[in-house]
Amino acid sequence: MANPRGSDVTAADASISDPHIELGLNAAIVMVRNQQPHILVARPGAAGPGTGDALPFGPFAPRAHRTLEIGLREWVKRQTGIELGYAEQLYTFGDRGRHAEPGGAHTLSVGYLALTRDAGEEKMGAHWSPWYTYFPWEDWRAGKPEILTEEIEPHLKEWAERPPPPNAPARPLRRPERLKIGFGIGGGWDEEKVLERYELLYEAGLVEEAKRDGRSAANQWADLPEIGRPMALDHRRILATAMGRVRGKLKYRPVVFELLPAEFTLYDLQKTVEAISGSLLHKQNFRRLVERGGLVEPTGNVSTQTGGRPARLYRFRREVILERPAPGLRVKATRT
Incomplete structure (x- = not known):
């Protein structure tokens, strides 16, 4: 019929x-x-x-x-x-x-x-x-993470030299090129590419989720210790996407102020941006960028919880949203 x-x-x-x-x-x-x-x-x-x-x-x-x-x-x-x-x-x-x-x-x-x-x-x-805890390779505030040098990069380079399996989907970039873009191997580190890095680790079989999901590449690393704490189902992939999103939005939206109290010091603001981006920032350059961008205004109050002399307290200046199309913090990280 x-x-x-x-x-x-x-x-x-x-x-x-x-x-x-x-x-x-x-x-x-x-x-x-x-x-x-x-x-x-x-x-x-x-x-x-x-x-x-x-x-x-x-x-x-x-x-x-x-x-x-x-x-x-x-x-x-x-x-x-x-x-x-x-x-x-x-x-x-x-x-x-x-x-x-x-x-x-x-x-x-x-x-x-x-x-x-x-x-x-x-x-x-x-x-x-x-x-x-789930992405230890993403925190560069104390320098390049040891897990990158000692575990991730050597294994990824080894994986990149292997021929892809016969049923692997065609990709516009070769494995070494993808490592350069994602992990900065032979290039520069882009803090926003959290998901791309996790996907490379998953494809190479280096994370626990790949072993759990039966990825054939994971059989090559049966004795390798956990690289970051695994999560249920595809939740670490979702978290990687969230991390990349908020890191990117720091640069063109004032989302960082959703993470701060109503009044804060410039030190608090800088440390919050550094925590999210996983990178250290130059103190004076950061403060000039914040003040010139009109993102904050002084409240007239001070904080005595700094351990030194009282620090001025600021608040987010909401008028900046109407004044600028992309009121974010386009800061340049310092890495060693």
Whole structure:
């Protein structure tokens, strides 16, 4: 019998092309505490036993949630007790093979970035975890991370010299070229390319998620210790996207002030930018950039908690949003 739509699809083909799909919502909630960026991690085992740390997440229920963001906010409150403030959608993640239990419904994950200045009270088993725990190679504030020199770069160079598998997708760039762009091997380090670096590590089989997902490349590194703490499902990939997004937005949007109290010192502002970017900044250049850009204004108050002489307190000058199309902090990092 002919297909009424004129298609040649057989019943067997239809069963392949008609997957069961679920829509999930995930939130990378960022806060800076003690000069360290933290993310909110859901209660242990939230994504299933043995799956690693999980971002707050849950399925989208269209009958209960009028919008994706409403659904996200409800799941975050249910799992952590926290009311979200600033939030923006990141990306939709739909790769196969990023789940601990293959064979179930295929999940499309809609990732969100949320920023908060108030850590709040840890509830329902949720807790704040430093994001460099998951991406130790991204923090250059004390110089080039040893894990890059001792573990990541040697193994990536070895991987790059191998021929790609026969079924590998065609790419416009060769592996050494991708390493130069992502990890700055033979080039410069771009702090925004967090996701590109994680994807290279995943493809090379160097992260635990690749081993868990059955990537053949991971068999080459069976005895290699963990490179950063793994996360549940595709949550480390979502966190990498959030990190790259907020690092990029620092340069053209005043998002850093979502992470600071209403009044702050210029030292606090600089250390928050450094914490997020993973790079040190030149003090005087940074202050000139902030003051000339009209991003802040003095409050007339001072802080006596600096350990030295009182420091002037500032606040975000909101009028700058109307004055400039891209009121961010285009600072130049210093790396050793």
